[in-house]
Amino acid sequence: MGNKKKIALILLVIGLMVFVYFAYNYLVFIKEYATSDAVFIRSDKITNVSFKRVGGKIIKMYKKEGDIVKKGEVIAEIDPIDYKIKYDQVAKKIESLNKKREQLNIQIIKVKDELDLKKNIGEKKITYLDDEIKSLKYSIAELNQNIKQLKRDYKRFKSLYEAKAVSKRKFEDIETNLLALQKKKKSLLSKLEGLKKQKSVAEDELKMVYVEYKNVDELKKSLESLDSEIAATKKQLQDLENLIEYCKLKAPFDGKIGKKFVEEGAIINSGFPVYSVVDTDSLYVEVLLEETKLKGVKPGCEAEFSVDSYPDITFKGEVKEIYPASAATYALVPRDISAGEFTKVAQRIPVRVSIDEGDKSILKVGMGGEIKIKRAN
Missing domain, CATH: 2.40.30.170 (Efflux pump adaptor protein, beta barrel domain)
Structure with missing residues (x-):
């Protein structure tokens, strides 16, 4: 065998050994x-x-x-200029509404105070007139008793006077007293009628006061409506404030x-x-x-x-x-x-x-x- 063949054989063996080595390592690796x-x-x-x-x-x-x-x-x-302009407009509107609310609240307090005063005066006046009428009726009742008694005395003395049992003066005194009491009764009845008319007028005035209280209720409803409008406008202002803030884009996280x-x-x-x-x-x-x-x-x-x-x-x-x-x-x-x-x-x-x-x-x-x-x- 020539040297070249030996060298080729050796290289082939070495190559196979290297291939086997790497193949084995690869198989081990993938495993x-x-x-x-x-x-x-x-x-x-x-x-x-x-x-x-x-x-x-x-x-x-x-x-x-x-x-x-x-x-x-x-x-x-x-x-943000457009949103700032709207913000200023809404802020001025709130300021105007607050002034209107303040004026309306003052009006409600003023009207209510006036009505409370009228109501108090009217009720006291009716109470006073009731007492006067009651007292006057008592006086008239007492006067009626006296007149009734004098009328009996008048008849008795008239008979006695005609029989010449009493003097003319005594008989005339009874007659004078009777006429005086009847005149007084007429005066008291006239005064009673006047007091009743005064009471009727006072009661009508008091009824008008109660009617006017309904105007206060209407004013209060207007105030509630105004409060609702102010609250809604404030929400609008807050929303515009948020929109102005949204004009700044912020990082959501690090x-x-x-x-x-x-x-x-x-x-x-x-x-x-x-x-x-x-x-x-x-x-x-x-x-x-x-x-x-x-x-x-x-x-x-x-x-x-x-x-x-x-x-x-x-x-x-x-x-x-x-x-x-x-x-x-x-x-x-x-x-x-x-x-x-x-x-x-x-x-x-x-x-x-x-x-x-x-x-x-x-x-x-x-x-x-x-x-x-x-x-x-």
Whole structure:
């Protein structure tokens, strides 16, 4: 055998040994690790932020793509002038309504006080007249008794006078007293009639006072209506205050600006996206792992990965969750396999992996990479 053949044989043996070595190590590796190049950086909190309920010209953009933001930080503003003008108009309306309310309240108090005074005077006057009428009726009743007695005396003395049993003077004295009492009774009856008329007038006046109280009730209803209008206008003012505040776009959480959709000076409507904000603290790895590689992959399994942008930097984490459906399940246009004609393709199952070690500041949502997951025994 020539030297060349020996050398070729030796090289072949060495090549076979190297192939066997690498093949064995590869088999050991794939048995111990599940690998995938369908790796993507994701975030639990990524959102497009827009102006709520307000629109207009953007007068200030405070952030650019990649800038760090803090929750509640103002990142953009639109011109609030229209809302401020409306605010001032509504504020003046409230001021005017409050003045009107104050005047109406003063009017109610004044009218009520006057009516209370009239009512008090009227009731006292009726009570006084009732007492006077009662007293007068008592006097007339007493006078009637006296007149009745004098009439009996008058008849008796008249008989005696005609029989010349009493003097003319005594008889005339009885007659004079009787006429005087009758005259007094007439006067008292006239006074009684006058008091009754006064009482009737006082009662009518008191009824009018009670009628006028209804005007106070109407004024109170007007006041209640005015209070309702003031309350509604205050809500309108509060809403405008909110709208003015909404002219300042604030970051919803700590993170970074992922994308800027508009430029300063643009005119936008409410709800139009201005920035996309990414929460860099909630980054994780989404792995689309072939179903044939799922064996031994469980929550808690250690993982190492790198991203294509920084292939020399290694990140570590662990499997947190294996999703219950394949990625194809949620495709917008799912495969039609009802006819039974299809090409069998290994489905990919989404696996969530945490990022526990490594410089997360260099990671961006959407980056791709490669991963190896240590299988559980």
